[in-house]
Amino acid sequence: MGKKRKVIFSILAIFIIIGFIVGGVIIKKRLAEKNQKNEAVKEVSKKTDLVTQKITFDGTIAYDDEVEYYAESSGDHKQISKVLVEQGDIVKKGQLLIEYDMDEYNDLLDDLKTAKLELSTLQEDLKNYQTSDKTEILSLDNSILTNENSIKEYEATIKNNENTISLKQNQLTVLESTLKQDKELLEKGYKSSTEIKDSENTVKEYKDAIAQLKETNSNLKRSITLSNSAKNLNAEKLKLQKNTSLDKTIAYNMKVKKLAIEKQKIVIAAYEEQIKTFQRQTIAKDDGVVTEVNASDNETVDVGASVITVANNKKLIINADVSEYEVNKIAIGDKATFTGDGFEKTYTATVTKILPVGGTDDDDNVVVPIELTVDMSDVTETIRNNYTVSVVIDKTPKEKSILLPVSSIVKDNAGNSYVYIKGTGTEPIKKQIKTGEIKGTEVEIIGLSTTDQVVEVKQDKNKKTDQGMMGGPMGGGEGGPPPGGGGGPR
Numbered sequence: 001m002g003k004k005r006k007v008i009f010s011i012l013a014i015f016i017i018i019g020f021i022v023g024g025v026i027i028k029k030r031l032a033e034k035n036q037k038n039e040a041v042k043e044v045s046k047k048t049d050l051v052t053q054k055i056t057f058d059g060t061i062a063y064d065d066e067v068e069y070y071a072e073s074s075g076d077h078k079q080i081s082k083v084l085v086e087q088g089d090i091v092k093k094g095q096l097l098i099e100y101d102m103d104e105y106n107d108l109l110d111d112l113k114t115a116k117l118e119l120s121t122l123q124e125d126l127k128n129y130q131t132s133d134k135t136e137i138l139s140l141d142n143s144i145l146t147n148e149n150s151i152k153e154y155e156a157t158i159k160n161n162e163n164t165i166s167l168k169q170n171q172l173t174v175l176e177s178t179l180k181q182d183k184e185l186l187e188k189g190y191k192s193s194t195e196i197k198d199s200e201n202t203v204k205e206y207k208d209a210i211a212q213l214k215e216t217n218s219n220l221k222r223s224i225t226l227s228n229s230a231k232n233l234n235a236e237k238l239k240l241q242k243n244t245s246l247d248k249t250i251a252y253n254m255k256v257k258k259l260a261i262e263k264q265k266i267v268i269a270a271y272e273e274q275i276k277t278f279q280r281q282t283i284a285k286d287d288g289v290v291t292e293v294n295a296s297d298n299e300t301v302d303v304g305a306s307v308i309t310v311a312n313n314k315k316l317i318i319n320a321d322v323s324e325y326e327v328n329k330i331a332i333g334d335k336a337t338f339t340g341d342g343f344e345k346t347y348t349a350t351v352t353k354i355l356p357v358g359g360t361d362d363d364d365n366v367v368v369p370i371e372l373t374v375d376m377s378d379v380t381e382t383i384r385n386n387y388t389v390s391v392v393i394d395k396t397p398k399e400k401s402i403l404l405p406v407s408s409i410v411k412d413n414a415g416n417s418y419v420y421i422k423g424t425g426t427e428p429i430k431k432q433i434k435t436g437e438i439k440g441t442e443v444e445i446i447g448l449s450t451t452d453q454v455v456e457v458k459q460d461k462n463k464k465t466d467q468g469m470m471g472g473p474m475g476g477g478e479g480g481p482p483p484g485g486g487g488g489p490r
Contacts, residue, residue, distance in 0.1 A: 053395040055329055059320030059338070059372070061387040063311035066291060069097065069282050071301045079103075080299045080307070088384075089290045090313070097308055098282035098295065105278050112271040119264040126257045140238040141255055147231035154220045154227070161213045161220075168213075172206040179203055282308065289313040291385065316374040316383060318349055320391060321367035324358060329395055336372055340389040343381040349374045349391070403442040408456045409435065419445070422453040 071078040079101035085091060179199045185191040238251075292309035295301055318338065322330065334351040353371035361367050372391065374383070410418050410430075417435055420428040431452070436444030448454070 053329070055322070055326050055393040055395060057320050057322050057326070057391055059318040059389050059391050061340075061374075061383055061385060061389060062317050062319050063289070063291065063313060063385050064315040064317045064373070065312040067285060067288070067310050067312075068306045069308045069310070071100075071295075071303055071305050071307050072277075078301055078303055080295050080297065080301060082297050083293060083295055083308075085290050085293065085308070087290050087293050091284045091288055091290060091310060093284055093286045095284045096281055097284055097290075097310075100280055100282075102280065105275070105280060108271060108275050108278065112268065112275060115264065115268045115271055119261065119268060122257065122261045122264055126254070126261065129254060129257060138254060140234050141251065141258070143234045144231055144238065145255070145258060147227045147234065150227045151224055151231070154224045158217050158220050161217050165210055165213050165217075168206055168210050172203065172210065175199070175203050175206060284310060286310075286312065287314060289385075311385065314376055316376065316379075317352075318372040318374065318389060318391060320370055320372070321359070321361055322370055324366040324368060327354065327358075327368040327370065330354065330370065330393060334393050334395075336391050336393045338372075338374075338389040338391045340383070340387050342387045343383055345381060347374065347379055347383075351393070401436065402445045402448050402450065404445050404448075404454060405456075406438070406441055406443050408454060409433075409443065419448065420455050420457050422455055428455050428457055 071080075081099045081101045083098055085095075085097050091097065179196070182191050182196055182199055186193065186196050288310040290308065291311045293307075294305070294309075295307040301307060330351060332351055332354060336349045336351065337346050338349055339346050349372040351370060352373045355369045358366050358368040404419065408419055410420075412418070416432055418430050418432050421431050423429040431448070433448050434446040436446055438444075
């Protein structure tokens with residue numbers, strides 16, 4: 001009996017020992033699984049900072065506005081006496097640029113003087129020819145001549161007005177057609193109401209001008225009728241007067257003398273107009289810099305030829321070609337700074353034009369031409385045309401961005417980027433985001449809340465996740481700048 005009990009106790013002891021061993025193994029396994037799970041999900045340190053984004057490119061200084069000066073005269077050629085400036089000279093408004101030969105001008109003055117003396121002689125001759133008994137016929141002659149001259153002026157004015165009406169009518173037809181098209185474009189959203197209003201005002205102005213010209217012609221035709229009536233009446237009076245008292249020869253001679261006087265007055269007026277418009281010198285219309293000189297001392301040039309060009313150096317622009325990867329980051333109104341080897345200080349400019357089409361540079365890279373206007377208020381140095389400058393546009397945001405380690409980003413086969421964040425349960429939640437600029441080992445995150453708790457999920461080596469692996473930067477190759485520029489939001 002005692003021996004049997006010993007056997008039973010031995011068996012029980014063995015079962016107890018086995019129980020302890022099995023229980024320990026189970027507990028150890030569970031603890032290991034728990035520790036493994038804790039190691040697989042690790043919270044990521046998230047921070048905020050300003051992401052610097054500077055766009056840099058080279059450009060060329062250019063003058064925004066140039067004025068050409070031409071040789072002007074009544075003849076075919078013009079003689080230059082002296083050119084007083086050279087290319088590159090800074091000039092002021094009113095400054096003398098070119099002097100012309102004065103021989104032609106002096107000849108005109110002499111001709112005018114002679115013509116006036118001839119007129120004085122003709123007038124004196126007519127005065128002496130007149131006698132007291134010729135007063136009535138002279139008066140009638142004057143009246144008839146005045147009527148005839150008035151009729152000629154009226155007819156000439158009517159003809160000019162009719163030509164103008166015809167021209168404006170043709171222009172009006174084009175404007176009305178354009179307005180109709182613009183209204184159709186307005187309905188489609190391609191034109192603004194302001195542009196339509198301007199076009200309508202232009203059409204109205206043309207219609208009003210045509211109506212005014214027609215009314216003027218109507219009044220002139222009435223004046224012609226009245227002048228003809230007066231002329232006919234005076235002619236009848238003159239006929240009666242000549243038949244009753246005066247010699248017809250005398251009346252004829254007086255008319256000839258008067259016509260000679262009128263002709264001489266026309267000659268004088270022509271000389272005076274030539275003298276008035278004669279180009280004795282070329283004077284700068286505004287401040288600027290001489291960019292081109294096409295004449296020299298004692299040179300004969302063709303009338304109408306460009307002799308000198310002056311650019312407005314108080315308004316400079318920068319012409320630049322920006323890569324296709326950078327240009328979409330630039331907007332009209334963006335401020336920029338620029339420097340150059342030709343001057344010491346750094347100055348500011350504003351983007352004023354971005355061309356809608358691009359081209360290629362010498363290396364066949366796609367570029368888009370842009371234009372920046374220089375702020376001249378703080379320019380204290382001489383900046384010349386064709387200077388090469390380095391331009392910087394700072395696009396750094398005013399608000400801080402969320403930054404995460406590059407290693408925390410995962411990516412699927414479709415190219416979408418994700419992070420894991422803590423959810424309400426035990427398992428992390430996958431959230432889609434976009435990436436921006438890379439800053440060292442960190443990347444700008446777009447689409448993530450500051451309250452989101454990001455975790456890094458360590459994956460089983462034998463288990464794939466999201467068709468892509470977390471291994472490399474940006475989860476399998478998303479990040480990195482495109483050729484020729486920094487990486488923008490993806």
